[in-house]
Amino acid sequence: MAYSEKVMDHFANPRNVGEMPDADGIGEVGNSRCGDIMKMYIKVEDDVITDVSFKTFGCGAAIATSSMATELVKGKPISEALKLTNKAVMEALDGLPPVKVHCSVLAEQAIKAALSDYYTKKGIDPEPIVGKATDCDECHFHN
């Protein structure tokens, strides 16, 4: 198994890493039993994600996909961030080994979880906008 240069770059020099004390939305997906937890923090102004950061417990691909996902949604309107797919994250990283595809799924879900939290905090039901939160086990299709 080998990672692309882009994955290694985002792993070794992760972008937007760290906590955000004044976040408007925080999403956490995965669990420690499976070996990955991703936590995303977003700041929203006028339906635009003005700032985003993450903290991740997980493998190299988990850290790299988190980092790439933050780059892909930073400065984007929520409507665009909602369209972020795991495939887009993978492509931006020049691909992932097959057993690591679930990491990109987690990254997509982490962004959505942060957006759900943002709407919930505003008193808006997130489900019609963001969709249903999926269970962590579903994204682990390798074994």
Added chain:
Amino acid sequence: MSKFIYADNAATTSLSPAAFEAMKPYFSEFYGNASSLYKLGGQSQKAVDNARSVIAECINADKPNTIFFVSGGSEADNWAIKGAAELGERKNKKHIISSKFEHHAVLHTLEYLEKHGFEVTLLDVHENGIVRPDELEKAIREDTALVTIMFANNEIGTVQPIKELAEVAHKHNILFHTDAVQAVGNVPVDVQELGIDMLSMSSHKFHGPKGMGALYVRKGIKLPNLIHGGAQERGLRAGTENTPGIVGMAAALKEAVEKIPEKNARLEKMRDRLIENLLQIDRSHINGDRLHRLPGNVNMCFEGIEGESLLLMLDLNGICASSGSACTSGSLDPSHVLLSIGLPHEIAHGSLRLTFGDENTEEDIDYIIKTIPPIVERLRSMSPLWEKIVKENS
């Protein structure tokens, strides 16, 4: 030149220059088939015979013909276990005892036999990673055909009480096999003194070539054929001999066994110094018994971080190591070895195995001691799991 430290000698080892030199002529001028009548063939036959004697001596086997050359440790394990199962089946004995933390070459062979009507009991290895002979005694049944317990564990390096375990098996007239892939060439192994009936070894674990191994089968055990064909390996494992591989394996083992006393005294000192230093990292743990472990094995867990990212960071710093995390095993669960000693999943994910050999130096240890703590700190600083651990314990 940038730093490069190979600390994964349990995965494989470099080829010893002496073994390489010994092999060379058998790739070129002495290419004869050992089974051929003419002189060129005879030279190969002589080399194979000589290698067999050398290997027999290295494990104190009474006769060279107790050594059977195979392609590696996995083949040796498969042959010993399936062969003993067949011998047992003839007497209606279809029960095998092993341990929870065997290598997959053993565990998956046992799973295969379970599908073919065998029953398997896997003994507990407890928190220290050591099988208890009294528990083996209790697990023995009238229909037990084989006991197979590894000599030293490949991940946590714990060395098993082989002599006691073999004694228990023999008290009940049961064959005793040991997967000694991690032990041969690293610790003294005397098959007669320990009472071993069958033993698997792998050449590339002691600086020999890859694709070579051997199975020791005590005189008097009539193991069924593994590969049907020609008369090689007393007709039990057909196929033209891998003469260069066999020669290289014997040269490497002879050298490794000669070095054991000097090498192990040095490695134990290095190992203990590294463990002591790494244990100073907050919430770090040593896996497996501190004393009864291979001289070159260090296996630790660092809470709040994941093993693969730790390995990648170490690789970026020129250190080759391995981990038992799920991400490195290609499955959802961390290594069965770490789970078998009772580690919870989230801690087992953060494991690190460093295994040293005679090429490693005290300077390597200094560098590792200096390199690991800031990496652990960095990964923890971006870990939401570590954040939780700190909160829960403050």
